Structure formats: C-alpha cells, structure tokens
Amino acid sequence: MEFEPVIGLEVHAELLTKSKMFCGCPTKFGAPPNTQTCPVCLGFPGVLPVVNKKAIEYVLKVAIALNCRINRHTIFERKNYYYPDLPKAYQISQKRLPLGYDGWLEIEVDGEIRHIGIADVHIEEDTGKLIHGEEGGFEFSLIDYNRSGIPLVEIVTKPEIRSLKELEEFMVALRQLLLYLEVSDCKMEQGSLRFEASVSLRPKGSSELGTRVEIKNLNSFKAVLGAVEAEIKRQQQLLMRGEKIQQQTMLWNEKLRITEPMRTKETAHDYRYFPEPDIPPIVITDEWLENVGKNLPEFPKQRMQRFVEQYGLPIQDAKLLTASKASADFFERCVSMLQQPKTVANWMLTEIQSLLHDDQIGWEDCPLKPEQLAGMLKLLNDGVISGRIAKSVLEEMYRTGKDAQTIVNEMGLVQITDEAQLRPIVDRVIAENPDAVEKFRKGDEKVLGFFVGQVMRATKGRANPQIVNKLVRELLKGR
Helix, strand or coil: CCEEEEEEEEEEEECCCCECCCCCCECCCCCCCCCCCCCCCCCCCCCCCCCCHHHHHHHHHHHHHCCCEECCEECCEEEECCCCCCCCCEEEECCCCCCEEEEEEEEEECCEEEEEEEEEEEEEECCCEEECHHHHCCCCCEEEHHHCCCEEEEEEECCCECCHHHHHHHHHHHHHHHHHHCCCCCCHHHCCEEEEEEEEEEECCCCCCCCCEEEEEECCHHHHHHHHHHHHHHHHHHHHCCCCCCCEEEEEECCCCEEEEEEECCCCCCCCCEECCCCCCEECCHHHHHHHHHCCCCCHHHHHHHHHHHHCCCHHHHHHHCCCHHHHHHHHHHHHHCCCHHHHHHHHHHHHHHHHHHHCCCHHHCCCCHHHHHHHHHHHHCCCCCHHHHHHHHHHHHHHCCCHHHHHHHHCCCCECCHHHHHHHHHHHHHCCHHHHHHHHCCCCCHHHHHHHHHHHHCCCCECHHHHHHHHHHHHHCC
C-alpha cells in the first residue's frame, strides 16, 4: 500500500519590538542571564500587564500579508500549565479569537502554484530559556528569564503540506515574508524562529486524516526536514507491519537521525484556557486596520517582477536579489547611485555572495554598504582600476570598511594606462618567450592572451588590459 504524508506546522517568531509584550523590559539578545526582567515578566503577585501596541500591529501585518480574515474584537487568554521556564504557571496567549484566521500562503513547487492554508495567526508571550546540564557541563538545569515575555507571533498552518519539498518551500517563503514585513529578524541560531511539526500518514487517495504525531523544538530548516522525513519513515514501517500509530509528542535526535518519544497523550492537552482578566478586549477599528495595511511593503513576488520589468534583469537574477529584503534594498540603493543594474547584480550575486557564504552570514549582516560598491564600480568604469584589481579592492572594503578610493590610494592600485610605461614591460615579456612568438608568426593568435596575462602578472594586475593587448599586437607584428 502506498501512503501519503500530511504535514502541518506551528511557527513561532519573536517580534522586533524594543520592549516585551506586557512590560517595559528590553528584548535585546545576548544580555547577561536574568538582567532583562521585572516583576511583571517574572510573574510576581499583584502585578498588572500592559499591552504592547506595536506588537499587535506587527501581528496584524502578518495576518494581512497571509490573506487572513481579521477578528475585529479579540481577547487574550491564559494558557495554564506548569513548567520551570514559565514563572506565572500560565502563558498569556490567544485561542478562541486570534487576530487572524483562515488565510493562505502561496508557494511554487516544480512550477506548480499551491496555496497552503493558514488556520490562525495569533500573539502570545515567550517563555524563559532552560539551560540543561549537558549544555553547560553540570548536573542541574539553569533558567534564563530574559526571554520570558518577549512577544511572539504564532502561525498555525492547516494540515495541507504534502511533501518535504512543499515543506521546505513553505518555510523559506514564510521566513522571506516575515523579513520583508520587518516584524522579526528570523535568526534561527538565536531562537527567533522556531518550529513544531505535525505528521500523519494516510493511504494515497484517501481524504481521512491519520493519527497525528507532533515533533517539538525544531530550530532550523535542516532539523524540521530531517525530523519530518524520519517520522514519515517510522510511521510507514509501523503501518506496513499492520501496527497502529500512537498519538504522541516526539523529539528529534540529530545525532541518531531519529524521532524519539517525549510524551504520550490520548487526547489534546487541556490547557484550561479562559479570558485574561487583567487585559480588556482589543478592538481593531477600521482606521487602525487601514493604517496598518497602508504601511505594508512591496512583497517578494511583486518586487521580483518589478526588477525584471524596471531593470531588465533575467528572472533568475531578480529572484535571487529579492530572496531577502536586505539584498533587494542593497541592489536598489546601489543602482540609484550607479545606473548599471546588470553590473551591480553580477557583482552582488558572485563576488559579494561568495564573501557572505565564506563568513556564513546573510545580506542582513553584510558589512559592505551600497555606497562602497557603487564607488568601486565607478573607479572600474573610469579606468582607474582593472577588473582584477577591483576584486581585491572589493574584498578589502568588505573586511576593513574603507571606501574604494582610500584603498586604491593606500595600496597604490591605480591602473597603469601610460603606453610609454607599459611598452618596455611588454617588450621584455615578448623577448622572454620566443616559443610563443614563433606560434604567433605561424598564425596562432591564441598566444595573445598568454602575453597579456604575463604582462598583467608583471604589473600585479595594474596594467590596463586593453592597452596591453594593443601593444602586444603592435610589438609582435614588428618583430
């Protein structure tokens, strides 16, 4: 029997607000443990939460961008459970009336457009962070409450993802959208973007859903894809043996590449949700919703199409440049100073992308500024530096933060364009290579490239290649 996977996701993204969801504590990542806390986010008796309006607006942005219907009258609720990283023994969240519901996100897989349904988009506060003994080399666990109370947007999909390829495309598209909206930095290595996956199998062609298994604590695309693939295989093996799938929560064992039971449950958790008594209902007025909608950015797909039409770029270049808002902004800023879009795109997608890859960072953290690239390309256009030197200048700009002109001046990299200065160098190179000269006399013009290369080496890349080529031809023919 052939089985079909049914996959759903719960996505948690920390919001880029300067303060927490219900208090004024800062949200900066990396502060010393338990230094960004107060009686409110630590759950002291008698304290009262105050709603962060900016967080509400950020989640509204997400809901609108995901084509959701908006609950104009929404409430916060208490999600009751005990865990050491939850100081109040409840989490302020939303259940019955989320900010957004019944939406979709468009993805493209193998040329086919699919709409993955969004069940709801809601806001909640984050928990603290447990640091277990095996991570720090001790026999007990520690708790850092700096993260407790940071606002989160939770995005819950409908069970409509049907393959690992669709799953990956969905995660990439959702992260891209959140970055374009500028509501989260989505830095998975810092825990800003986290996933929980649900997996079930059913006979191919069936419309009934199988028994769902959840996989918790997935902090990277790689972990999600690995865990879901392993869980699909585990369930397939059980079903092929005629065994039943048990409803349970699993954890991903990266080292063994398997999912392992965390807890078994017969039914869904009973969190005893009830309305948060200390926070009044939130009313989303027409004016508020309209103002949020007006401030939405140009979305990735629309921006990609505009790059093709406005700048004459190939579709693939436009797609790569608009993959992140940071790279698209970099490109447009640079082109505003140097009206050569294809040249800018080529340097961004080759030389700069290579440097970013080597440093394992994205365009969001690129140390190079658009003004620096535009300045370097202008020197190249004006013949001040050669293409070979330009690559060295670019890397030096990337590493030091200096502008191109300063680097060229400090390192003496100005291109040699004086024929009188180049002629004796070309003459010497020709004299040192009689075999190549003989090949040229016999009609092999390919050796011209050899001579030009030798002159470029002799001048450490500073010679103007066009002038060198001209001199080589003249001096060879004169022999």
